[in-house]
Amino acid sequence: MLPRARISFSRMALVHLALVAYALVSLFPVFLTLINSVKSRNAIFRNPMQLPTAETFDLVGYATVLKQGDFASYFQNSMIVTVVAIALVLLFGAMAAFALSEYRFRGNSLMGLYLALGIMIPIRLGTVAILQGMVATGLVNTLTALILVYTAQGIPLAVFILSEFMRTVSDDLKNAGRIDGLSEYAIFFRLVLPLVRPAMATVAVFTMIPIWNDLWFPLILAPGEATKTVTLGAQMFIGQFVTNWNAVLAALSLAILPVLVLYLAFSRQLIRGITSGAVK
């Protein structure tokens, strides 16, 4: 806890002012999307900032989204891709991080650097090669293609963050496990992972958002109807000449929900991990 008494009121006020301002800036686009998604088409263009009134309230966007296209299946696709990719990123990222932080072997730091390179080089540079690979392996228009690409995209950051955290787990604890006869896998899963849970939650959140929001890879690797994700699905309302803004905004508003639920789930982990008083 911060020593409260020593921080003056004015300083606290300033800090809160800055935080509130930042929160407003971040939330404003979301707010705008939400209010406009329940307004009629005319109202969206005439008074985009206005809150929906009795006259302008219109659920036509939601009606269109739920009627047209197979949005339930788009949601399902997005959800599967995101959840499986996060699970794989956490599993493999944590395992690689454990190996890098725990074992001394030749080329350890070189391997760490190699794995971290992915943070600096965007995976999209390799799109052509990835597409060729997917075509060759017959994975185009499958969710597997997306899951593989997103796993690769998420692992560098996961390894980077988790290996830093794993270095802070006490060596004595791991050695005590070894003397008690735990295998290296048991040490990893039963001793180390619970202790780095807050870091895992952080990585999960950082990994999740770009995957959920991505348009690029679904468009290139899995544009088929059966594998469309939400972001790609929403695109069908954006036409070259006419855009159905009601439907786009409604689709985007709906798309916020699952990601919000996931975020809440992870952030609860984050807080629980910190307060469990785990380390020593």
Added chain:
Amino acid sequence: MGSLTLKSVHKAFGSVDVLKGIDLEVEDGELVIFVGPSGCGKSTLLRIIAGLEDATSGAILIDGAEVSAVPPAKRGIAMVFQSYALYPHLNVRDNMGLGLKQAGASKAEVATRVKAAAAMLSLEPYLDRRPAELSGGQRQRVAIGRAIVREPKLFLFDEPLSNLDAALRVNTRLEIARLHRDLKATMIYVTHDQVEAMTLADKIVVLDGGVIQQIGSPMELYNRPANLFVAGFIGSPSMNFIDAERLGIQEARTIGIRPEHITLSRQSGEWATNVAHVEHLGADTILYLESEKAGIVTVRLFGEHHYHPGEEVFATPAGEQMHRFGADGRAIR
């Protein structure tokens, strides 16, 4: 059951030699203490015995069987760590029972052995608590309990008292001594605190620079230190070293005399000195004297003595308690 033999154990980290050939025999039921300044290799040696670190060369035998290729859990050892190293997500009972459970003991056996160990350490009321809900002393007792439950051939203690406050340290020290008597187990104990070493050990191994300086009982080390390092390390305050030439002694390079083996007099004595500083500890009085002949000399007197800085006193070393060391630092006998 429970002897240990080390045969020329070497350990190098890269190009740094940490242990330079350690030979040691520990007999069944002994409490052996490795003591030395930080960085002397004592913890590394313990970790090699535990199997947490591989020796670069040399042999480690527990009960006459070579264990270099045996994993830690199969060596029949238990270890108590400085940081307790309790599993934070398990309660005390599971912390103590985990090793047995992993080794395939039945539930009933684990329960009885945990109960017995908990009784021995008066931990019964805490069996269902998590480590985070225990005090430092209780955690250390749980860590010791975890070792007892496994009924190992060899107990290894890695500076188990350094994280405890002074009062608790004395209590836990007594507890370890009592356990050693009750269990008659072989124990190896690492510390940098020579008081712990002197009070607990059957046998002390003094290490410095990766080499065993001397092995012996506490009193052997105190009365007959093999070299300058041991002489200076064992005993508090540490031994006075005086250039032999200044005292006119030919056959040695350095003369060592313990602070408690010097007597003081206001009237007459061998060395005329000035009192530089006085420390009153109640039971002891420690004086720092400046003399022309012997340089700065520490003197420990028993009981209360009222000397004042600047006062002139005469110091006389007890001749038979003088230690002579040659040019190579070894004791001359």
